[in-house]
Structure formats: structure tokens, C-alpha cells
Amino acid sequence: MHDKISAEDQALLDKFLADNKMFLGPDPEIMRNHGVAPRSEAEEAVLSKGFDAHRAHHIRGLVNAALSESFQMVNQMGAAPGAKWGDLVTAIYTANGNLAMIAPHGIITFAACAFYPIRFIIKNWMDDPTVGVKDGDGFIHNDARYGGVHNTDQSMMMPLYYKGELICWLSSTIHEGENGACEPGGLPAAAESKYDEGIKMSPFKVVENFQLKRDLVTFLQNSVRDPKLQLEDMKVKLHAVMRLRERIVAILDQFGREALIGTMRMHLEDTEVEVRRRISELPDGTTRVLQFMDSSLRENIMQKISVAITVKGDRMIMDFRGTAPQFLNRSVNTNLASFKAALATGLLQNIWPDLPHTMAVLSPIEVITDRNSIIDAEGEMPQAMSLMPLFKACVAWTIPMAKFNYSLPKKYSAIIASQYDQAATFIYGGLTQHGDVTGNFCGDINGMGQGARSHADGEHSVSPVFGFMADSGEHEINEEDTPIIRLGAQRLAKDRIGFGKYRGGMGYEQIATARGSGLWGFMTGCEGSKFPSAQGLFGGYSCPSYQLMKIKGINIFEELKKNPNVVEVFDIIKLMNERPIPGGKYSSNDMGMTFELCSDGEIYMICQGSGGGYGDVLERDPALVMKDVREDLLSPDLAREIYQVVFDDKSLVVDEEATAKLRADVRRQRLARGKPFDQFCKEWVTPEPPAHLPYLGSWDNNAEIYASSMGQRVKMPADQMQGVFMPNPKDVAIMQLEGEVEKLKAQLAECQSSK
Amino acid sequence: MKVLITEYLRINLDSEKWECRRCGHVHGDARDNYKRGLLVYDRDPREIHKPLLDTKLYSRTYSPDPTWCRILEYYCSSCGTMVEVEYLPPGHPPLYDIELDLDALKLQWKDRKEVVDAVVGPDLAAEKVRHGRALHAQAHGHDHDHGHHGHKH
Numbered sequence: 006m007h008d009k010i011s012a013e014d015q016a017l018l019d020k021f022l023a024d025n026k027m028f029l030g031p032d033p034e035i036m037r038n039h040g041v042a043p044r045s046e047a048e049e050a051v052l053s054k055g056f057d058a059h060r061a062h063h064i065r066g067l068v069n070a071a072l073s074e075s076f077q078m079v080n081q082m083g084a085a086p087g088a089k090w091g092d093l094v095t096a097i098y099t100a101n102g103n104l105a106m107i108a109p110h111g112i113i114t115f116a117a118c119a120f121y122p123i124r125f126i127i128k129n130w131m132d133d134p135t136v137g138v139k140d141g142d143g144f145i146h147n148d149a150r151y152g153g154v155h156n157t158d159q160s161m162m163m164p165l166y167y168k169g170e171l172i173c174w175l176s177s178t179i180h181e182g183e184n185g186a187c188e189p190g191g192l193p194a195a196a197e198s199k200y201d202e203g204i205k206m207s208p209f210k211v212v213e214n215f216q217l218k219r220d221l222v223t224f225l226q227n228s229v230r231d232p233k234l235q236l237e238d239m240k241v242k243l244h245a246v247m248r249l250r251e252r253i254v255a256i257l258d259q260f261g262r263e264a265l266i267g268t269m270r271m272h273l274e275d276t277e278v279e280v281r282r283r284i285s286e287l288p289d290g291t292t293r294v295l296q297f298m299d300s301s302l303r304e305n306i307m308q309k310i311s312v313a314i315t316v317k318g319d320r321m322i323m324d325f326r327g328t329a330p331q332f333l334n335r336s337v338n339t340n341l342a343s344f345k346a347a348l349a350t351g352l353l354q355n356i357w358p359d360l361p362h363t364m365a366v367l368s369p370i371e372v373i374t375d376r377n378s379i380i381d382a383e384g385e386m387p388q389a390m391s392l393m394p395l396f397k398a399c400v401a402w403t404i405p406m407a408k409f410n411y412s413l414p415k416k417y418s419a420i421i422a423s424q425y426d427q428a429a430t431f432i433y434g435g436l437t438q439h440g441d442v443t444g445n446f447c448g449d450i451n452g453m454g455q456g457a458r459s460h461a462d463g464e465h466s467v468s469p470v471f472g473f474m475a476d477s478g479e480h481e482i483n484e485e486d487t488p489i490i491r492l493g494a495q496r497l498a499k500d501r502i503g504f505g506k507y508r509g510g511m512g513y514e515q516i517a518t519a520r521g522s523g524l525w526g527f528m529t530g531c532e533g534s535k536f537p538s539a540q541g542l543f544g545g546y547s548c549p550s551y552q553l554m555k556i557k558g559i560n561i562f563e564e565l566k567k568n569p570n571v572v573e574v575f576d577i578i579k580l581m582n583e584r585p586i587p588g589g590k591y592s593s594n595d596m597g598m599t600f601e602l603c604s605d606g607e608i609y610m611i612c613q614g615s616g617g618g619y620g621d622v623l624e625r626d627p628a629l630v631m632k633d634v635r636e637d638l639l640s641p642d643l644a645r646e647i648y649q650v651v652f653d654d655k656s657l658v659v660d661e662e663a664t665a666k667l668r669a670d671v672r673r674q675r676l677a678r679g680k681p682f683d684q685f686c687k688e689w690v691t692p693e694p695p696a697h698l699p700y701l702g703s704w705d706n707n708a709e710i711y712a713s714s715m716g717q718r719v720k721m722p723a724d725q726m727q728g729v730f731m732p733n734p735k736d737v738a739i740m741q742l743e744g745e746v747e748k749l750k751a752q753l754a755e756c757q758s759s760k
Numbered sequence: 761m762k763v764l765i766t767e768y769l770r771i772n773l774d775s776e777k778w779e780c781r782r783c784g785h786v787h788g789d790a791r792d793n794y795k796r797g798l799l800v801y802d803r804d805p806r807e808i809h810k811p812l813l814d815t816k817l818y819s820r821t822y823s824p825d826p827t828w829c830r831i832l833e834y835y836c837s838s839c840g841t842m843v844e845v846e847y848l849p850p851g852h853p854p855l856y857d858i859e860l861d862l863d864a865l866k867l868q869w870k871d872r873k874e875v876v877d878a879v880v881g882p883d884l885a886a887e888k889v890r891h892g893r894a895l896h897a898q899a900h901g902h903d904h905d906h907g908h909h910g911h912k913h
Contacts, residue, residue, distance in 0.1 A: 077899055091896055110892050288763075288868060290860035297849065299828060307828065307849060317861075358884035408858050412763050414872055416881030459767065460880045464889075473888040476896050500812055501822060506767075535825035537809065537847060543767040544842040546831070549809035552820045582814050593818040620767050621842040647808065672840030679799025679835045682854075689802060689832075691851030697827060698849055705853045 029207070031150040031340075031384055035124045039345045041273050041368045045101050048270040056267040064260060064268040065106070068097060071252030072108035075245040079177055082245075084237035086483070087180035090448045090476040095249060097269070098174040102127050105173070105269035107362035112472045113353055114395075115178035117346035117364055119160050121152025122208040123174050126162070136210060140166035143212025143243055145225075147184065148205040149343050150384050155391050156202050157184050157191030161242035163212070165250055167257045172265060175249050177242040182445035185229040186389060188600040189434020189444025194302035194530050195599040196389040197334040203389075204228045212243060230434065230442045276365035281319040283357065284369070286413060291315045292405035296397045299536040301335040302390055302597035304734050306713065307536065307694075308337075308379055309702025310397050314405045322371040323348070323401075326723055327707030331382040333728040338382035339391035345372055347398035350471050354399060355424070356406050357417050358473075375710075377726040379701070386728065390530055396426040399470045400539070403456065407542055411459075422456030422463070422509060422542035425614035426470045427531040427596065429453070429551070431489070431517055434600065435525035438488050447489070447515075448478025449613060454510035457503065457545055457619035462629070463510030465497055466613055488522035491515075492561065493575035498612040500578075500640050502633075504647050505545030505618025506625050511638060512613025516575050518561055519603045527609050529553055531596035538614065545618030553596050553611050554581055556589040560606030577610045622648050623668045627659040693720075701729060761869055764878050765858065768836070768843040769794055773866050785838035793856050795834060798843055800854075803831040805847075 010018070044052065075095040079088055087093065094111035098104050102124040107116040126144055130136040144162045149155050160178040164171055186193040186203030196202050204225065211221045217239055225239075226232035257265055296310040311327035331338045339347075349367040353360060360366050374381040380394050400423045407420050429452075434444030452466035466477070480491045493516030503509030519525040532538060537547035554577055564571045564586050572585055584591055589608075596611065603609065627650045633639035634657060644650050649671050651663035680688075694700035699713040703723065712719050714729045716737075721727060761773045770779050771790045778787040778794040787797025804826050811821035824847075832854060834844040846854060 080896075080899060091892070110895060288860050289864035290858070292859070293855050293857050295848070295852075295855055297829075297847070305828075355885060358888050405857070408766065410881075411766055411878060412875070414875050414879060416879050418884040419881045419886075420878075421885065455886070458883070459878065461883075464886055467886070468889045468892075473885070473892045476893075476900075500810075504808065534820060536829045536849075537805075537824055540847065541845060544834075544844055546808055546845060547847055549822045550820075550824045552822060578812050581818070591817070593813060593820040595820070623842070643810070646810070672835075675801065675833070675835040675840040675842070676799065676837065679801045679833070679837070681837075682793075682796045682798055682800055682834075685800040685802075686854065689800075689851060690853045694852075695827075695850050700849065 029129050032125060032128065035121055035128065036152070036340065036342045039342070039364065039367055039372070041103050041277065041365055042101050044270060045099070047100065047266055051263045051267040052270055056271055058271070060264060061268045061271045064256060064264050065272060067256050068106055068253070068268070069109055071249055071256070072097065072106060073110070074252065075177065075249040076108040076111050078245040078248055079179060079241055082241045083179055084234050084241065085179050085181045086445050086448065086478065087182060088238065088241070090451055090478050091472065092180040093178060095177045095245060096175070097249070097253070098123055098176070099269050100171045100173055102174065103273055104364035105272055109362070110473065113362050114154050114346045114350040114471055115158060115160070116176065117349045117367070118149070118152045118154055118343060119162065119176045119178060120364060121342050122146040122160065123162055123176070125151055126208050130208070130210070138164050140164070141212070141214045142210055143215070143246065144208050145211040145239070146206050146208040148207055149388060149391065150340055151207050152342055154343055154346065154395060155192070156205060156389060157182055159206070159238070159242070161239070161246050162208070163246045163250065165253055167254065167262060170262065172257065172262055173253065173269065175246045175253070177245045179238055179242060181234065181238055183229050183231040183234060183443065188528060189230055190432040190446050190528065191444065192392065192432055192446065192530055193389045194336055194528065194597060196336040196387045199385060199387050201389070202387060211239070215247060217243060230444045272361060273363060273365040276361050276363050277369050279360065280366055280369050283417065284316060284321045285319040287316045287409040288412060289317050292408040294401070294404040294540070296401065297536045298393055298397065298532045299534065300532040300595060300597045301332060301337050301731060302393070302530050303335055303599065304731065304737070305535055305595060306699040306701060306731070310380065310394065310401070311703060311707055312401050312405060314409070316409060320371070321369070322373060324373045325378070325380055326373060326375050327703035327710070328375060328378045328380055329701035330710055330712050330726045331377050331379050331386050331728045333386065333730045335731055336387040336390040337393040338379050338386045338388045339394045340384070340388060341374060341381040343391055343395060344380045344398050347395040347471070348372070348401065351399035351402050354470070354473065355403050355421060359417055375723045375726050377728060392428050392530065393532060396428065396470050400424055400426045404540055404542060420459035420542070422503065422505070422545055422617035422619045423540040424456050424470050424616050425453040425509070425512055425539040425548055427533050427538050427551070427614055429512065429531050429596070429611055429613045431515065431609065431611070432528045432530065433487065433489060433526065436522050437486065438521040443487065447483065448476060449515050451477045452513055452613045454512045454539070454548070454614055454616040456539065456542070456616035457505050457507035457509050459619060462507045463616040465510045466513050467510055488519040488525050490518050490520050492518055492608065496576065497638055498577070499638055500643055501549050501551070501612060501615055502639065503539055503541055503546055503548040503615045503618040504622050505541055506620025506622065507545070508618050508633070509539065509548060509616030511615045514577050514610065514612050516577065516608060516610045518606055518608050520562060520605055524602070526600050526602040527598070528600040529596055529598045529611055533614065534595045534597070539617045541617035542619050544621040546622070547617050548615040551596055551612050551614055553594045553598055553609070555592050555594065555610070556580065556586060556608040557592070558607070559586050559589040560604070561586065561608055562606045577612070580610070623671060627652070627661065627664055631657050631659060761874050763865060763869055764875055766843070768841055771860070771862070771865065773869060776862060780836045780839060780841065780843070782841045783836060783839035785836055787836070791862050794858060795844070795854060797837065798834040799837045801833045801835070803833050805829050805831050
């Protein structure tokens with residue numbers, strides 16, 4: 006054996022290994038690096054000469070306009086429901102795959118992921134004689150393991166050559182929905198392995214000479230439930246990117262290559278400098294928050310996400326160690342690159358909305374995770390419902406950053422509690438009334454309640470947690486295209502509120518049924534039925550828990566025919582408590598439901614959620630309390646019990662004096678019942694999670710991870726984390742039922758023997 | 761010099777103490793966890809997020825499950841203001857959520873003017889949403905400008 010080989014032999018060995026790689030899987034060198042790559046030679050050549058900031062500003066405006074135009078094209082022409090609501094983005098990248106600019110509207114996260122596949126193409130296909138990259142090529146991709154939020158999003162990526170030189174990359178991404186997974190609609194909570202997730206496109210060439218290759222398109226159409234959608238949107242994305250290309254070429258014609266190269270690089274570098282400057286304004290130290298997710302969407306199981314943000318000078322470190330381990334057979338894992346893209350989105354959405362939408366907002370921030378945790382899952386893990394940890398990433402900033410930001414003499418945006426962060430919408434699939442097979446999800450996902458602000462209540466159903474711009478869709482269009490009928494929609498969910506001095510913005514009720522399909526079904530993918538999801542701030546309460554309600558075994562259309570007044574109003578609480586539809590099987594369930602068939606006229610009901618509250622409820626202005634009562638958002642009982650306001654039932658006039666007295670009494674009661682912290686901790690803190698609670702994550706020490714695997718509790722070092730395997734919920738239910746049968750049999754035998 | 765840290769907490773840089781912003785009560789050493797100076801109460805979450813469905817008919821009623829979730833309420837031991845709430849699984853150690861480097865903080869505020877009332881930042885997130893909605897409405901033929909609603913013809 007030789008310990009050392011010559012440089013020549015080493016080079017030969019490296020080349021041999023590179024040429025003979027068995028599988029070009031997701032490349033850790035690409036996927037674990039969210040940083041802006043160093044200046045290329047071309048960039049250095051342009052910038053070292055000095056580049057006029059005014060010129061950069063001018064070019065940036067033109068590029069932004071071009072991105073905006075291509076965004077509008079996809080928004081107008083896209084066939085996917087998501088495209089119609091704005092669940093898309095277009096973007097431009099430097100020649101070496103740095104995400105330079107994102108369309109001024111749309112979903113930041115998509116583009117914040119798409120530089121990974123572009124880097125993959127550059128590294129692997131550019132010099133590969135069997136693939137190559139040339140003018141007129143277009144590449145498609147959907148597998149989040151190569152970069153992406155989840156496999157339901159598809160990107161079109163195109164290199165832009167100008168006078169023979171690769172100047173930049175362009176992309177367009179849409180949340181397409183259907184992708185041929187084990188459940189319709191593209192978000193299969195039932196996926197137990199990555200092979201249940203539907204088509205998994207690593208980046209490959211699907212366009213040559215600006216034309217789709219029909220053989221590959223057909224292959225993709227053949228792999229999904231909605232072949233028309235697959236074709237239409239591939240065309241839409243291609244032509245939007247081609248229009249963007251025309252605009253960028255026009256900029257190059259007018260201003261030259263150096264102007265664009267310089268602008269993109271300067272944009273990235275300036276953003277990084279500004280982020281570091283803002284970090285250095287924050288106090289040094291660490292702020293922390295814990296996020297708890299109570300479901301795998303197949304069963305209730307508590308998963309902790311531990312967040313510690315440390316600031317030291319102009320350095321910021323986000324430390325997620327102590328977070329729950331990955332699931333081997335549940336789809337709520339995410340890979341680290343997707344998680345970071347969601348972090349970038351959350352930072353822009355909640356903390357510094359005025360910063361340019363580019364990868365440079367996150368690149369200066371260091372991220373530490375435990376490998377094989379639920380937010381840094383290994384490639385074989387299913388991650389079709391990665392939305393669960395990703396939505397948590399979007400709001401991970403809000404509480405700890407408010408604790409850094411509050412002191413600042415100059416704030417860049419309002420102090421705000423957490424937005425509701427669950428995908429509270431119906432995912433659907435089956436046969437339409439037109440005989441087409443389809444699967445997708447509804448625009449109600451975009452109506453999440455805003456967190457309360459330090460100076461005002463949160464806005465109701467304001468936007469999705471992952472984007473500023475998104476419509477909640479037109480139910481009429483949906484009813485034309487699918488058998489879904491809305492019995493109730495956009496009615497604010499009364500009393501389901503994140504209470505506080507300022508309350509969270511509320512979510513709305515969604516009541517749906519199906520009609521005229523031989524085969525139709527729904528699924529829902531939300532946590533927060535046992536443990537609330539949107540956190541309050543500075544003494545404000547979280548949102549409540551939310552449930553999925555069903556009325557099965559009836560046909561509401563038949564009932565309405567028999568008695569048009571059978572339901573006075575489609576209000577979830579009234580329907581569930583008064584049970585006006587005879588013969589219905591009413592149930593209240595977890596918000597995580599795998600695909601389930603819905604017969605004509607059966608009713609499914611969910612809510613969008615409230616944002617977290619801000620501040621002590623006793624400081625809420627009684628006038629604001631009564632405004633909520635008058636607007637029928639809040640019951641008079643809750644106005645009294647939560648906010649401690651004294652008022653006249655009929656006139657709703659507040660007795661200010663009595664209210665002040667009552668609130669003073671309540672403060673005294675607090676003093677009487679509260680215990681000093683150290684004493685409280687002695688009584689409260691347990692050495693490990695309670696035995697009854699299926700629990701994943703650290704407890705008192707982030708280096709030790711608790712897990713429940715196959716029903717058994719285990720403890721492991723965080724740096725040697727193993728995945729968790731969950732038993733089939735039906736097997737668990739059968740086991741419980743068998744246990745009950747055995748017990749009943751024994752009781753029966755006892756009765757018989759005593760006779 | 762006092763630095764406002766939350767709606768209800770400030771740090772007195774001179775005395776190096778956490779103080780209540782409502783009553784001025786001194787909670788304790790600013791180099792330590794402010795929670796140690798507060799009173800805590802373990803609240804059943806059903807008392808705040810009350811069951812909205814009939815508990816005789818359903819076990820899931822919009823209330824959190826008290827065996828999974830507890831609300832720790834932290835009160836100023838002098839004026840009873842609720843300074844913080846923390847939702848935790850039963851028995852989970854409370855979080856040390858604000859751990860600032862006091863020496864760095866002093867240095868940082870050496871040249872800053874004291875802020876007595878917290879500065880309210882611009883409502884950029886809401887503004888961006890409104891802007892996005894207006895653009896979207898325009899693109900889809902709805903004119904939401906100047907309060908005129910309806911389809912463009």
C-alpha cells in the first residue's frame with residue numbers, strides 16, 4: 006500500500022471517480038451551501054474597474070420590470086389553480102448560479118430553492134457530452150432533494166447566451182399540484198417512502214431550440230393524473246421564460262454585457278452588506294423560541310423545533326439543534342436546503358420586508374442543525390409534506406427577532422406576533438363532473454390570519470405564510486372545474502382568536518361538499534389540533550386548536566330538497582352543536598386527514614387560523630373588545646371572561662369604572678396564584694417527557710434527543726440521530742380494539758362464572 | 761439609561777437590572793433570566809381557548825389538549841401585568857428566551873439616545889400584501905383603486 010500518490014496519479018484517480026460516478030444524486034457540496042458563490046472572473050473584471058451605482062439602479066429597474074412582466078404572464082396563463090392565485094415566481098441568476106433577483110411579487114421560496122438545481126446543471130451537465138448546455142435549452146426539475154420546496158412545484162430553467170457567452174440563467178416555477186403521487190393533489194401525507202411521492206425529476210433537459218421535446222413531455226404526462234395541466238403549464242413556463250429572455254437580451258443590446266453582470270453581482274454584494282449592517286445594530290446575545298408540531302398527519306406525535314438565534318457583532322447564527330429526528334415512514338420531513346429557503350422567505354416576509362428578494366438576504370446567516378433531524382432529513386426520507394416544518398421556518402424568526410428588534414431606535418418593520426402557519430385548505434382529487442381525472446388544492450391556503458402587531462390588531466386572513474401576494478381563488482371557477490361545492494366560505498371563524506392587548510387577525514371557515522362525481526375525495530394536511538400553532542408575543546396568547554369536522558352519511562342536496570330550511574346558516578359551530586341534518590354522522594377530528602372519499606352531499610369543514618395575540622389581555626382597550634362583539638367576531642361571554650370587560654348586554658355600553666375595578670381584581674388574583682419562578686420550576690419540570698406523550702426532540706438538553714419509535718421511547722445523542730419508524734395507525738387501532746375485546750371477554754366470563 | 765427590551769421589560773444599564781415597564785418593579789439581575797423575578801402560573805389551556813363545541817358530544821372542541829399543552833403565564837410580582845406566556849408540553853423546562861450580552865449592550869447604547877417610548881416600525885408586511893392584492897386585482901380585471909369595486913369592461 007502506498008500512503009502517498011503523485012499529484013498526477015491523484016488527478017487521474019479523481020477524474021476516474023468523477024467519470025464513473027454511479028448516480029448523480031443530490032450533491033451535498035451544492036445542497037448544503039446557501040452562500041453566494043465568490044465573484045467569477047467575469048464579475049471581478051467588471052467590478053474591479055468600478056461600477057456606477059446609479060447605472061446598477063437603472064438596470065435593476067429594467068430587470069425588475071421584465072421579471073414582473075413574466076410573472077404576470079404565468080399568472081394570467083397558468084393552468085394550475087396555484088398559478089391563478091400567484092403561487093409562482095420568476096427569477097434571474099448569475100452565470101455561476103447565484104440567485105440575483107426575484108420577481109417583485111410571487112413566492113420567494115421557490116426561487117430561493119431553484120439556484121440549487123441550476124448549480125447542479127452547471128456542475129454536471131454543462132461539460133457532459135451526452136447532455137451539454139447551449140442556447141435554446143430548457144431544463145425541468147421538481148424533486149426538492151435537488152432544490153425546491155416540495156415535489157408539487159415544477160421549474161423551467163433556461164441559460165441565456167449572449168454573443169456566445171453564458172451571461173445568466175432564468176427560471177419560472179409554479180406550484181402545479183398534481184404530480185402522480187400515491188394520493189392526488191401533489192401533497193401526499195400518506196407517502197411512506199420517497200417512492201410514494203410521484204414523479205421525481207432531477208434537473209434534465211426538456212427543451213431544445215426553445216421547443217419542448219414532445220417525447221419527454223409525454224412521459225411526464227403519462228406519470229400524473231392531470232396530463233393536460235402538465236402540458237399546458239410546461240408551455241406557459243417556457244414562454245414566460247422566453248419573454249423574460251427577450252427583455253434581458255434587449256437590456257444587453259442597449260447597455261452591454263458588463264452592465265448586467267455588474268448589476269447582478271453588485272445587487273448580491275450590496276444586499277449582503279446591508280444584512281450584516283442590520284445584524285450589527287441588534288443587541289449581542291441569544292434569543293430563543295420553541296415550536297411544537299403535534300402531528301405527523303397520520304397520527305398525533307409531538308415534534309419539537311428548537312430555535313436559538315445568536316447575534317455577535319455582524320454575525321448571526323441560527324441554531325436548530327435539539328430538533329426532532331426525521332421520520333423514516335412519514336412525509337413531514339424536509340431537507341436542509343428547502344428549510345433554508347423557507348427561512349429566507351420568513352426573514353423577508355416578517356422581519357425585513359424592504360430588502361431585495363435575493364438569496365443574499367440569508368447567505369450571511371449561519372445555520373446549524375443536527376443531521377437526520379426533521380429539518381435536515383437525509384435523501385431517502387419521504388418529504389412530500391415538508392410544508393409542515395417549512396411553514397414553521399417561515400415564522401421561526403418572529404418571536405426571537407422581536408426580542409432583538411424591540412429596543413432599536415430605528416425599526417425596519419413593525420413588531421409582530423406569529424402568523425397562523427398551517428396549510429388549512431382542502432386538497433382534493435378524483436373524477437370531475439366533466440369526466441376528467443384531476444387532483445389539486447384550494448386557494449384557501451392563502452388566507453392565514455396575521456399576527457397581532459405592537460400597535461394594532463392583526464389583519465384577518467391576510468396572506469399565506471410564505472408569500473405577500475396571493476389570492477384565495479374564485480369559488481365559482483373552482484365549481485365549474487371540479488365537483489366541489491362551497492356551502493360556506495370566507496366567513497370569519499368567530500371566537501377562534503389569538504387573544505391579547507391586540508388580537509391576531511382571524512381566519513375563515515371553509516365548508517365544502519361534492520356533487521356530480523362518481524369518485525371524489527378530500528384530504529387535509531394541518532397540525533395544531535392538540536397544541537396551538539401560531540404563537541403570541543409579549544404576553545399575547547396563541548391561536549386556539551383547530552379541528553376537521555365532518556357530517557357523513559347524508560346528502561345535503563337531498564336534505565335541502567326535502568326541506569330548504571333544514572340548515573339555518575352554514576356555520577361550523579352551529580352545525581356541530583345543533584346537528585340540524587337528520588341522520589348525519591357528526592364527528593370532530595384531527596386536522597391531518599389522508600385522502601378520503603366524499604359521497605355526494607357529505608360535508609367537510611375546516612378553518613383558516615388566527616395569528617398570535619400581542620400583549621396582556623387586560624390591557625386591551627374595552628372599545629376594541631366591544632367592536633369585535635358588535636362585528637360578531639367575539640361572543641359577549643368571552644369578552645367578559647378573557648378581556649374582563651363589564652358592559653350592558655343590550656346596549657353593549659362599557660362600564661369603564663367597573664371594568665377598571667374588575668381588571669385590578671384579576672391582577673391581584675394573578676399575584677395570589679402565581680408562584681416564584683424557581684419554586685415553580687422545582688414542582689413543574691420533569692426529568693423527561695411525560696410517559697403518555699409520544700415525543701420527539703430534546704427536553705432539557707439539546708445534545709440528547711428523545712424519540713418514540715414503534716411505540717417505544719428511546720434516547721440518543723443528537724449527533725448520532727436515527728430516524729423514527731411509526732407503526733401503521735390502523736394496526737395501532739386494531740391492537741387497541743383487540744385489547745378492549747379481550748377485556749370485555751374477560752368481564753363476560755367473570756359474569757358468567759359468578760352466576 | 762434604560763433600554764426597552766419587550767412591551768413589558770426594560771434593562772436599566774446603570775443598575776444592571778431587569779425592570780417592569782408598567783410599575784418600575786425590579787425583577788432581578790439583567791445578566792440572569794428575567795423569568796426568575798416573575799411569578800408563574802400553570803394555566804389549563806381550556807380556560808383560555810374555551811371549548812366551542814359541546815364537550816358531551818365531542819372530545820375535540822377547538823380547545824388544546826391539556827395533557828399535551830399547558831400555558832405558563834408569567835406575571836410581574838408587583839403589578840400583576842402578564843409579561844409573557846409560554847405554551848409547553850407538561851413538565852417541559854421553561855425556555856431561557858432572552859440572554860443578552862450586557863457589556864456589549866452598554867457599549868452599543870453609549871452613543872445612542874435613550875428611547876422612552878418604543879418606536880413603531882413601518883407596517884411593511886401589510887403594505888406589501890395590499891400592494892400585491894391591488895396588482896393581482898388589476899391583472900384579473902378588478903379595479904380596487906379609490907374604493908371603486910367591480911369588473912373592468
